[in-house]
Amino acid sequence: MESGKRIVAAALLFTLVAAAGCATSPYPQLPPPAAAPIAVAGRTLTTVAVRTVFADVPGGRIIGYHHDGADLVRGQGYKWDRAFENEAEELNDLAFAVLQAGGYPLAPLDAAPDRPDVVYLDAALGKLAYNSYSHRDSFNQAGTEVRWSLFRAGDKKPFFTATTFGSGRKPDDNPGAVVAAFEMALRSLMADMAFVEALQRER
Numbered sequence: 001m002e003s004g005k006r007i008v009a010a011a012l013l014f015t016l017v018a019a020a021g022c023a024t025s026p027y028p029q030l031p032p033p034a035a036a037p038i039a040v041a042g043r044t045l046t047t048v049a050v051r052t053v054f055a056d057v058p059g060g061r062i063i064g065y066h067h068d069g070a071d072l073v074r075g076q077g078y079k080w081d082r083a084f085e086n087e088a089e090e091l092n093d094l095a096f097a098v099l100q101a102g103g104y105p106l107a108p109l110d111a112a113p114d115r116p117d118v119v120y121l122d123a124a125l126g127k128l129a130y131n132s133y134s135h136r137d138s139f140n141q142a143g144t145e146v147r148w149s150l151f152r153a154g155d156k157k158p159f160f161t162a163t164t165f166g167s168g169r170k171p172d173d174n175p176g177a178v179v180a181a182f183e184m185a186l187r188s189l190m191a192d193m194a195f196v197e198a199l200q201r202e203r
Helices: 003-014 090-101 177-190 193-201
Strands: 047-055 062-068 073-079 118-134 138-151 160-171
Touching: 047 090, 090 118, 090 177, 118 177, 138 177, 138 193, 160 177, 160 193
Parallel strands: 047 118, 062 118
Antiparallel strands: 062 073, 118 138, 138 160
């Protein structure tokens, strides 16, 4: 994908993240545990190249709010801002590390975009929400829906698509709740047998 899409991903870390609709804030709950990934050891899978992660979110969208006090009074709003260019590769690196730890055969992150011997994995983040809270404990929470696509170089359409949801929570002013939510969504993909089978068929 073009570099502009990678730049959009950077805003996840420094502008706090987006909702594809009106971002409301119910009383916060702890995120559920990650789904158990399907074991791929001993399976013959085609090599995966993590190509790009980008956010499909309009600029300027209110993405959530800061809440304060025992009654979680809603205060300042957070907006999605496409202008940030920091840490554009962090989510790509995270996806690579999580898949590698799960036993998936991976091409280097700088793999050429036209290799016929690999399949490319894209992730588009949408319906993103970010809220922060401060009372006795300060923390941030995020949730994201991720649309995944697998395809071969030169293909106009992916041969596999899936949508997963993830949520994350981090203490204090750490914007890593978004990163945690993305990782949760990826682990849900890795718990989907259809994803594993698609990589087996394309071998």
